[in-house]
Amino acid sequence: MTETASYGQFCPVSMAAEILCARWTVVLLREMLCGSTRFNDLRRGLPRMSPTLLSKRLKELELAGVIQSVPTPAGTSEYRLTEAGEELRPIIIGIGTWGQRWVESRLSLRNLDPTLLMWDMRRNLSTDPLPPRRCTIQFLYPELAPTHRNYWLVVESGDVDLCQTDPGFEVDLLVTSSLRTMTSIWMGLSRLDAEVRAGRVHLDGDPAISRAMQQWLKLSVFAQVERRVA
Structure with a gap:
């Protein structure tokens, strides 16, 4: 166990909680279950977690047999889930499903994070509806500080890269929205077409890419969960 002392109980629930309930551990596992294996990719999915704490949690999970460190030909390491780690998939998905169903949306939308939102969009984006050429789509959140606005x-x-500095390519589509509105769309709390009609999302650029936005953007894996709260 990490921050707190052992529960001192033989119950499997308490023993599992000693491994999984330390701060950041569950969301770290979420990132790994979503496919992140490299340290820097894990950091991009956990932008508010310090590198020191991330290293600590990875070591703890490795000692617990949940993950393993695998050397790469480049001399670095990747972190892979073991059989025990993969068995956590329905548990982590279940926690997310519960949160989407029962946590009040105003509480969810209070925790806005542009880096996490864009990283989630990047790994879920479907390239099929886009033209078979390089496409550059810019997202602009005007209310944010300049360093987090674009x-x-x-x-x-077939590859998708996320840039926080201008890559220098011609922009095919500019999407302008508040961070709250785009997060709400991504989580399935509001609809893209409704937000465009209401003027809260502005699309400027290639009409075909604009029309297909809902198809290539897709949504969070939890967006389809039936909500039980307002």
Whole structure:
């Protein structure tokens, strides 16, 4: 166990909680279950977690047999889930499903994070509805500080890259919105077409990419969960 002393109980629930309930551990596992294996990718999915604490949690999970460190030909390491780690998938998905269903949306939308939102969009983006050429889609959140206001998704040869500095390519579509509105769309709390009609989302650029936005953007894996709260 990490920050707190052992529960001192033989119950499997308490023993599992000693491994999983330390701060950041569950969301770290969420990132790994979403496919992140490299330290820097994990950091991008956990932008508010310090590198020191991330290293600490990875070591703890490795000692617990939940993950393993695998050396790469480049001399670095990747972190892979073990069989025990993979068995946590329905548990982590279940926690997210519960949160989407029962946590009041105003509480969810109080925790806005542009880096996490864009990283989630990047790994879920569907390239099929986009033209078979390089496409650059810029997201602009005017109310944020200049360093967090602009993001670019660059799609090329089936790969999607996320840039926080201008990649220098011609922008095919500019999406302008408040961070709250785009987060609400991503989480399925509001609809893209409704937000565009209401003037809260502005799309400027290639009409075909604009019309297909809902198809290539997709939504959070939890967006379809039936909500039980207002």
